[in-house]
Amino acid sequence: MPHHSPACTPLPSAFFAVLCASAFALPVLAVDYVKDIKPLLKERCVSCHGTVKQKGDLRLDAGALIQPDVHKHLLERIASTDEDERMPPEGKRLNSEQIELLRQWIAAGAPFPKDEVIPKKPSEHWSFQPVQRAPLPASGFTHPIDAFVFGQREPAPQANPHALLRRVHLDLTGLPPTIQEQERFAKSSDLNAVITDLLARPEYGERWARHWLDVVRYADSNGYERDAEKPFVWRYRDYVIESLNLDKPFDRFVIEQLAGDELPDRSVASVIATGFLRLGHWDDEPADPAADRYDQLDDIVSTTGQAFLGITIGCARCHDHKFEPLATRDYYSLVAVFNPLQRPTKGRAELSLPVDGKEVYAWSEPSTKAPETHVLVRGSPTRFGDLVEPAVPAILVKQQPQFPSGEKTTQRRLGLAQWIASTQNPLTARVIVNRIWQQHFGQGLVTTANDFGLMGAVPSQPELLDWLSHWFMHDARWSLKKLHRLILTSRAWQMSKSSESLMRYRRLEVEAIRDSMLAVSGQLNPKRFGPAMKPGIPKAALEANTDKEKVWQPSDEREASRRSIYAFIKRGLVIPMLETLDLADTVSSCPQRQVTTVAPQALSLFNGEFVNQQAQHFATRLRHEAGNDPEKQITLAWKLALCRDPSHDELTKMKAFLQDQPLEQACRVILNLNEFVYPE
Ligand code: HEC
Numbered sequence: 001m002p003h004h005s006p007a008c009t010p011l012p013s014a015f016f017a018v019l020c021a022s023a024f025a026l027p028v029l030a031v032d033y034v035k036d037i038k039p040l041l042k043e044r045c046v047s048c049h050g051t052v053k054q055k056g057d058l059r060l061d062a063g064a065l066i067q068p069d070v071h072k073h074l075l076e077r078i079a080s081t082d083e084d085e086r087m088p089p090e091g092k093r094l095n096s097e098q099i100e101l102l103r104q105w106i107a108a109g110a111p112f113p114k115d116e117v118i119p120k121k122p123s124e125h126w127s128f129q130p131v132q133r134a135p136l137p138a139s140g141f142t143h144p145i146d147a148f149v150f151g152q153r154e155p156a157p158q159a160n161p162h163a164l165l166r167r168v169h170l171d172l173t174g175l176p177p178t179i180q181e182q183e184r185f186a187k188s189s190d191l192n193a194v195i196t197d198l199l200a201r202p203e204y205g206e207r208w209a210r211h212w213l214d215v216v217r218y219a220d221s222n223g224y225e226r227d228a229e230k231p232f233v234w235r236y237r238d239y240v241i242e243s244l245n246l247d248k249p250f251d252r253f254v255i256e257q258l259a260g261d262e263l264p265d266r267s268v269a270s271v272i273a274t275g276f277l278r279l280g281h282w283d284d285e286p287a288d289p290a291a292d293r294y295d296q297l298d299d300i301v302s303t304t305g306q307a308f309l310g311i312t313i314g315c316a317r318c319h320d321h322k323f324e325p326l327a328t329r330d331y332y333s334l335v336a337v338f339n340p341l342q343r344p345t346k347g348r349a350e351l352s353l354p355v356d357g358k359e360v361y362a363w364s365e366p367s368t369k370a371p372e373t374h375v376l377v378r379g380s381p382t383r384f385g386d387l388v389e390p391a392v393p394a395i396l397v398k399q400q401p402q403f404p405s406g407e408k409t410t411q412r413r414l415g416l417a418q419w420i421a422s423t424q425n426p427l428t429a430r431v432i433v434n435r436i437w438q439q440h441f442g443q444g445l446v447t448t449a450n451d452f453g454l455m456g457a458v459p460s461q462p463e464l465l466d467w468l469s470h471w472f473m474h475d476a477r478w479s480l481k482k483l484h485r486l487i488l489t490s491r492a493w494q495m496s497k498s499s500e501s502l503m504r505y506r507r508l509e510v511e512a513i514r515d516s517m518l519a520v521s522g523q524l525n526p527k528r529f530g531p532a533m534k535p536g537i538p539k540a541a542l543e544a545n546t547d548k549e550k551v552w553q554p555s556d557e558r559e560a561s562r563r564s565i566y567a568f569i570k571r572g573l574v575i576p577m578l579e580t581l582d583l584a585d586t587v588s589s590c591p592q593r594q595v596t597t598v599a600p601q602a603l604s605l606f607n608g609e610f611v612n613q614q615a616q617h618f619a620t621r622l623r624h625e626a627g628n629d630p631e632k633q634i635t636l637a638w639k640l641a642l643c644r645d646p647s648h649d650e651l652t653k654m655k656a657f658l659q660d661q662p663l664e665q666a667c668r669v670i671l672n673l674n675e676f677v678y679p680e
């Protein structure tokens with residue numbers, strides 16, 4: 001074993017001290033903690049000696065935790081020839097080079113960088129702690145969000161009024177302001193009045209429901225081979241729109257979706273809400289019915305974990321979660337909550353559930369007697385482990401919530417739902433507040449909206465997130481509209497995009513692009529609710545689809561010109577324009593839309609059938625409303641599409657363009673301007 005400077009301590013002279021110090025730093029030892037030791041410990045030791053598990057009461061996931069008293073044991077245990085003693089107890093033994101590295105590192109005094117962060121114990125993880133409201137930081141702002149965001153700093157300037165008006169319209173309703181709305185705002189400049197007005201419009205629910213549908217994996221068909229239509233599933237979509245428009249408190253919204261049928265004040269709407277549980281993809285001809293049953297339960301448990309709690313419980317189906325304090329027992333205790341549900345079917349065909357004369361898309365829970373639920377060893381549907389009772393993940397509670405029994409159903413889901421929606425739950429409010437923030441700013445305070453666990457991102461502004469979450473539960477009483485208003489009235493949200501990174505340029509979602517085009521061309525059909533409309537599928541896409549039987553008869557143009565939220569989402573054949581422009585994944589919960597940039601997008605926007613059609617209508621509208629004067633046509637087009645007058649330069653160029661190109665072509669260009677899809 002190499003000794004470092006054995007003669008060092010007894011020599012007092014400064015000269016030798018210098019020598020000693022440099023000897024200490026000599027690369028004789030050549031072991032680098034960060035490069036050599038930490039990765040080794042992480043790979044071979046930390047799964048049992050880290051934050052999730054501390055076997056032998058030992059942690060090896062940070063240098064500061066590896067105290068001198070364990071050094072000797074550690075070296076003995078890794079080098080032991082006794083199988084029962086040797087570490088790691090599983091897998092290959094450490095090779096001699098790895099053992100030597102550890103030996104040298106310890107001989108050097110086990111140094112580690114002073115700024116190494118010691119991972120917290122899972123029970124200390126930030127998102128598992130109660131939500132606490134810190135006092136507002138000292139600042140020059142009365143708006144709480146600005147106080148946190150800017151503190152003593154000078155904020156960026158506000159965006160231009162016309163940009164701000166367009167921003168708030170697109171943000172809250174997914175549609176641009178009309179000419180009349182622009183004129184009204186030019187006179188009043190009262191943005192607060194605009195916010196109040198927009199939040200009261202039905203278009204608000206149509207815009208924001210789509211964000212929720214992403215989170216709950218909404219689609220109109222089952223996927224898999226036959227991809228059959230889910231009967232009456234659109235009632236769930238309409239329920240979400242209406243709930244948002246009514247500003248149903250979010251805690252109630254959660255409870256209805258998980259257990260609306262078990263509520264004492266159950267209504268048709270609250271049963272429709274439980275359609276949430278049945279939205280998943282489903283194989284109507286499963287090869288292995290037992291496995292299929294657990295797949296369906298897994299869809300519910302995993303989605304519930306991600307959507308409401310921001311936890312990746314689905315990873316604990318086959319083994320204890322490798323990175324989070326979630327055990328298979330936690331997973332199967334949640335399976336036990338949903339296990340009493342039965343899917344109404346007749347053979348391969350799904351049935352809907354009659355409720356007070358309406359037929360609705362939900363599961364049924366026919367009995368108060370729950371089937372037994374076992375832990376499945378390695379997730380295998382045939383290998384039964386321990387029997388489990390309904391429970392919530394142990395790490396999240398000191399005491400399990402009550403799961404009382406009911407008179408018609410087991411009431412297990414109600415027990416779970418009430419715990420999720422309680423003000424004591426540390427996750428629910430944080431998760432939804434973060435989702436709302438993400439939609440308004442393009443990025444969440446936590447960038448992993450479905451994962452608030454140890455592997456998720458840490459919040460960029462934890463005090464702000466907690467302040468908002470506490471305020472949302474206690475002051476706003478779970479009102480989403482109040483939360484929107486608070487955010488939209490902040491300078492942080494109103495500031496100009498170019499100047500500060502908090503407000504980023506980002507592409508509108510495909511629904512807002514499509515709906516804006518319809519609004520600008522004058523074709524938007526405002527019909528609300530009911531069965532989905534089916535836009536035409538371009539021939540090229542149809543030819544690629546082998547089974548023509550599965551393709552729908554398209555709705556007529558008027559019906560197909562409804563807002564995109566009413567478009568039929570078929571898992572096996574997603575409408576190409578929606579697909580190329582990054583519609584959410586339809587199979588599992590989608591925390592945030594991707595924004596890819598690929599060539600077919602440009603083609604779809606510039607030369608797609610839909611866009612060409614809208615360009616035609618747009619031109620007709622301009623001729624009708626602005627007459628034949630090119631300057632008037634261009635000015636009107638700019639106002640409708642971009643909410644501003646064209647600049648002198650833009651006007652000159654467009655006039656030149658119109659000298660040898662038809663107005664339709666100019667309209668196509670305008671619908672493709674960057675500013676149209678990347679609003680300021
Ligand atoms: C699969 C789990 C597992 C892995 C991986 C593992 N250990 Fe352990 N370790 C244990 C268990 C269980 C104990 C407690 C029982 C015992 O002492 O054998 C333990 C005990 C120890 C102890 C004794 C603690 C004390 O103070 O008594 C040391 C030292 C140790 N491990 C080091 C390591 C090192 C170093 C690695 C990686 C090279 C490692 N272990 C990997 C499971 C593991």
Ligand code: HEC
Pocket residue numbers: 312314315316317318319322378379
């Ligand atoms: C359908 C079953 C199943 C699910 C669900 C599952 N795993 Fe695994 N996983 C396995 C099996 C089998 C192994 C290998 C045996 C073992 O380590 O238990 C494994 C191993 C692992 C390993 C260890 C690899 C290693 O080298 O030790 C990690 C890490 C892991 N899984 C992470 C995850 C995460 C994260 C998720 C959730 C996204 C997940 N698993 C979901 C079955 C599953």
